Amino acid sequence: NIQPQVIRRTGADGKPVVDLRWAINEGQPAIVNKIEIAGNDITHERVIREAIVLLPGDVFRQDALIRSYQNISNLGFFQQPLPFPDTRPANDQGDIDVIFRVTEKHTGNINFGASVGQGTGVGGFLGLDEPNLFGKGKKGHFQWQFGQNISDFQVSYTDPAIKESRISGTFDVHNTRLRYTIADLGTLKREGASVQFGFPVFNDRYTRLFFSYAIDDQTFTGATTGLAALSCNNCIRSTIGVSLLRDTRIDLPFPTAGTMHSIGISQSGGPLGGSGNFQRLDLEGRWYAPLGQLGGAASTSPVKFVMGLSSRSGLVFGNSPFFDQLFTMGGVQYGIPLRGYDEFSITPRGYDPTASNGQASASSFGKAYFATTGEIGARISQMFYLSAFVDAGNVWANAGEFNPTRLFRGAGLGVSIVSPLGPIGIDWAYGFDRTDNFGRPAPGFKLHFKLGNFF
Known part of the structure; x- marks a missing residue:
């Protein structure tokens, strides 16, 4: 109960003034009696309740209701937009x-068809993805790519709640035969498996600690002379890793608010056996702020505008005989993305103008990198996203040369679509710091096409 009280009095200078006082009498706060879920014909109720932060017996809070609504929407199992929750006495x-x-x-x-890639040649693919296996929120993934330069087989299974606990687990097996025609990187043969377990941190539903182990039998053959330094025959990569992830983003897969932070550390070889002996550190942060929205009737999703900022960096310490564990930058397909530039064109030696001809050498790969992106985006729907972006990044030969103040820059426009074949994207970007073969400035545009991830 809120009542205004108006008090009229004479001020020190003799002029009449008015004091306004609000008298607030707090009543009994509303308590959540019970929470009902309707319409889940496939998804188990437990999966949905795990996403709800408002619990029976709690004092009713509007912010907890909204966050529960956003978490259920993030599951991706239901028609969008979700109707807002109802309340009743x-x-x-x-x-x-x-x-x-x-x-x-x-x-x-289930997706299948033919594909043509600059690095993987002509081929076909067959895939099966189910993010809500058995209606329990478990994930199953099967992928087989085959063709002139590729034979890639992968199966993975993820249980977000092992035996209905807060512990998650992922198991993956793969067998890969790739002939990298771009840059003549040679033939990669890789077979192995990995397992990962995740645990909540301090009972926080948005923060998880992961432990993983992976083992691969890898062989690289037929590379150019320069890349021979990064090739090995029947090498075993034995890796143990730990990572910490905190993710509060909403409106996935195109976030409109929230943050994501992750840090990962791994040890390969050395005391674990296998080839090489090196450590790798990976850092990533993403931040999103809503700018407003247009429309949004009861049956349609509004167009949401968002400002996003992301940054990634990685460092490798020690001796790695595996070039796929080092860093290369440029383009959108093979290494760290930097739009406006060709694949492999950003090297520890600077910009490589010959990369446009598909040329690379051992010096194209570094042990440290930093990349950042700022963007203004329009989330048209859960399946369609437009953006204007600015990219910057660089690669260094070793961790001691890491210098995020010396970066190559790019800017452009992008379109992203979630299709039955996976994410499809087209980016048109301008590389500001490109040069010609004589080192003279030669900025220009580059069109990038993305169809899923080849790596």
Whole structure:
């Protein structure tokens, strides 16, 4: 109960003044009596309740209701937009019931067809993805790519709640035969498996600690002379890793708010056996701020505008005989993305203008990198996204040369679509710091096409 009280009096200078006082009498706070879920014909109720932060017996809070709504939407199992939760009186004391209503959508994808890639040649693909296996939120993934320069087989299974606990697990097996025609990187043969377990940190639903182990039998053959320094025959990569992830983003896969931070450390070889002996550190941060929205009737999603900033960096310490564990930059397909530049064109020696001809050498790979992107985006729907972006990044030969103040710059426009074949993107970017063969400035535009991830 809120009542205004107006007090008229005479001020020190003799002029009349008015004091306004608000008298607030706090009533009994509303308590959440029960939470109901309607419309989940496939997804188990436990999966949805795991996403709800508002619990029976809690004092009703609007911010907790909104966050629960966003978490359920983030699952990606239901038609968008979700109807906002309903509330109804539960008793004469002012307690309330909360009802979440969902409509199931088809989540699994079977995709097949032909593909043409600059590095993988002509081939075909067959894939199966199910992010809501058995209606329990488990993930199954099968992929087979085959063709002139590629034979890639991968199967993975993820359980986000092992035996209905807060512990997650992922198991992956793969067998790869790739002939990298671009830059004549030679033939990669790799077979192995990995396992990862995740644990909540301090009972925080948005922060998890992961432990992983991976073992691969790798062989690189047929590379150019310069790349021979990075090739090995029947090498074993034995790697143990630990990573910390905190993710509060909403409206995935095109976030409109929230943050994501991750740090990962791994040890390969050395005391673990296998080839080489090196450590790798990976850092990543993403930040999103909403700028507003247009439209958004009851049955349609609004167009949401967002400002995003992301940064990534990596460092390798020690001796790595595996070039796929080092860093190369440029383009969008093979290494660290930097739009406006060709694949492999950003090297520890600077910009390489010959990379446009598909040329690379051992010196194209570094042990340290930094990349950052700023963008203004329009999330048209959960499946369609437009952006204007600015990229910057660089690669260094070793960690001691790391210098994020010396970066190559690019800017442009992008379109991203989530299709049954996976993410598809087209980026048109301008590379500001490109040069010609004589070192003279030669900035220019570059068109990038992305169809899923080849690596």
